[in-house]
Amino acid sequence: xxxxxxxxxxxxxxxxxxxxxxxxxxxxxxxxxxxxxxxxxxxxxxxxxxxxxxxxxxxxxxxxxxxxxxxxxxxxxxxxxxxxxxxxxxxxxxxxxxxxxxxxxxxxxxxxxxxxxxxxxxxxxxxxxxxxxxxxxxxxxxxxxxxxxxxxxxxxxxxxxxxxxxxxxxxxxxxxxxxxxxxxxxxxxxxxxxxxxxxxxxxxxxxxxxxxxxxxxxxxxxxxxxxxxxxxxxxxxxxxxxxxxxxxxxxxxxxxxxxxxxxxxxxxxxxxxxxxxxxxxxxxx
Amino acid sequence: xxxxxxxxxxxxxxxxxxxxxxxxxxxxxxxxxxxxxxxxxxxxxxxxxxxxxxxxxxxxxxxxxxxxxxxxxxxxxxxxxxxxxxxxxxxxxxxxxxxxxxxxxxxxxxxxxxxxxxxxxxxxxxxxxxxxxxxxxxxxxxxxxxxxxxxxxxxxxxxxxxxxxxxxxxxxxxxxxxxxxxxxxxxxxxxxxxxxxxxxxxxxxxxxxxxxxxxxxxxxxxxxxxxxxxxxxxxxxxxxxxxxxxxxxxxxx
Numbered sequence: 001x002x003x004x005x006x007x008x009x010x011x012x013x014x015x016x017x018x019x020x021x022x023x024x025x026x027x028x029x030x031x032x033x034x035x036x037x038x039x040x041x042x043x044x045x046x047x048x049x050x051x052x053x054x055x056x057x058x059x060x061x062x063x064x065x066x067x068x069x070x071x072x073x074x075x076x077x078x079x080x081x082x083x084x085x086x087x088x089x090x091x092x093x094x095x096x097x098x099x100x101x102x103x104x105x106x107x108x109x110x111x112x113x114x115x116x117x118x119x120x121x122x123x124x125x126x127x128x129x130x131x132x133x134x135x136x137x138x139x140x141x142x143x144x145x146x147x148x149x150x151x152x153x154x155x156x157x158x159x160x161x162x163x164x165x166x167x168x169x170x171x172x173x174x175x176x177x178x179x180x181x182x183x184x185x186x187x188x189x190x191x192x193x194x195x196x197x198x199x200x201x202x203x204x205x206x207x208x209x210x211x212x213x214x215x216x217x218x219x220x221x222x223x224x225x226x227x228x229x230x231x232x233x234x235x236x237x238x239x240x241x242x243x244x245x246x247x248x249x250x251x252x253x254x255x256x257x258x259x260x261x262x263x264x265x266x267x268x269x270x271x272x273x274x275x276x277x278x279x280x281x282x283x284x285x
Numbered sequence: 286x287x288x289x290x291x292x293x294x295x296x297x298x299x300x301x302x303x304x305x306x307x308x309x310x311x312x313x314x315x316x317x318x319x320x321x322x323x324x325x326x327x328x329x330x331x332x333x334x335x336x337x338x339x340x341x342x343x344x345x346x347x348x349x350x351x352x353x354x355x356x357x358x359x360x361x362x363x364x365x366x367x368x369x370x371x372x373x374x375x376x377x378x379x380x381x382x383x384x385x386x387x388x389x390x391x392x393x394x395x396x397x398x399x400x401x402x403x404x405x406x407x408x409x410x411x412x413x414x415x416x417x418x419x420x421x422x423x424x425x426x427x428x429x430x431x432x433x434x435x436x437x438x439x440x441x442x443x444x445x446x447x448x449x450x451x452x453x454x455x456x457x458x459x460x461x462x463x464x465x466x467x468x469x470x471x472x473x474x475x476x477x478x479x480x481x482x483x484x485x486x487x488x489x490x491x492x493x494x495x496x497x498x499x500x501x502x503x504x505x506x507x508x509x510x511x512x513x514x515x516x517x518x519x520x521x522x523x524x525x526x527x528x529x530x531x532x533x534x535x536x537x538x
Binding site: 097098099100166168170174175178185190 | 335342343369372374375376378379380382383385386394399447448451
């Protein structure tokens, strides 16, 4: 190495270290501030009770309504998006293999809708609701969040399915498998850990989004009570508590954020575990 | 039966966009013999093999014209049932691609595609084909483990067992020993010689010694053309074409 090459190497190495450190520092600060403010206010009461009268002005109660609301909403939307999304991703990678241009167009469109802000989905869901004469409800929220996370679900699964080696496909075809067998027996097995990651990612996006549910799921201080009733959600609950003038209630907002973060953490650890278990059958190339 | 032709390839041309990969290929592949397709890298050997079980369908950029006749069927005809067709052939590729499932299921999957549903019969046949591929004794206690845990040599033998399990008439092998250690390679070669009484074997290789050891017939290809074909004695001991002589002499490869 010449001297300039050495300097270059050192410079870029330093740049990468600084950038990596920076992003970790930001993450650490966010997590620290959530824990620091949230832990003070979090209590058993908060996790297990619904808001009592005057909760948003500092009186007693909890956010169980929002925890259960968010969980049921995100769970419903993730299941629905998975049922629609997996066939789409498989269709792209198994059945459309001879039509590269069509695949490219579909991928481009999906990337495009991925980029649409969730408030637009919220507005779209709202206009649909009016059209069908629906009220704000768990169902409307689930449908809107499903639309919102579908592109994320499809494209993340698609990227995983794309990595299934052509040699493995040839091996399976050479045995006389037809395309649906290849799709459901070979592609999904080979990509199972990636598919689980895609589902998790979509769940995280679904449970954390406020704008898509703002007009569609509504808000209530009661527990979720059927598909056609409004539900509370954690992001909106955080928003309402944070906009309170009372400092104590603002701290409860951080506690709610802590709950939301922990839910995502638990789900991701759980999915990792499942992914690892199925990873064993994956063929490594 | 002794000298009947199993596969007739007539005027086969393959294009990838504007480049021609195979040019007017005409080959007769005899039944119950080992036909070795020999030639340097990039001569179209692998593409030729993929035409035989229509894996070329997976590559939209490839255009195939001509005829390949197996048992009076032109398999390149559009209405041919390609899933049935592929079950007539077992494929062994350059490196093993076990399916992402257990060792046992790799074989039973192929059996189920054949339409065998009886569990006891499947059990018996899994054992039978693993024995045929000389793998049974090594892995009889590990049948429920993922196939990915086997060594490369074992994986290739598993793929051979799986290829046999579809009960094919033809075995297509694309440089099946190129990723293997000498002992596994030798075993694969021995298996081919043993199997040729029951199967028609088409083996693609660029290893001259391998061709010499096990071939009955040799087809020498160069840059998409068939240069010379004949029995192994004719081609190796008395090559007619200048290119064949040069290749066999090791001048180019």
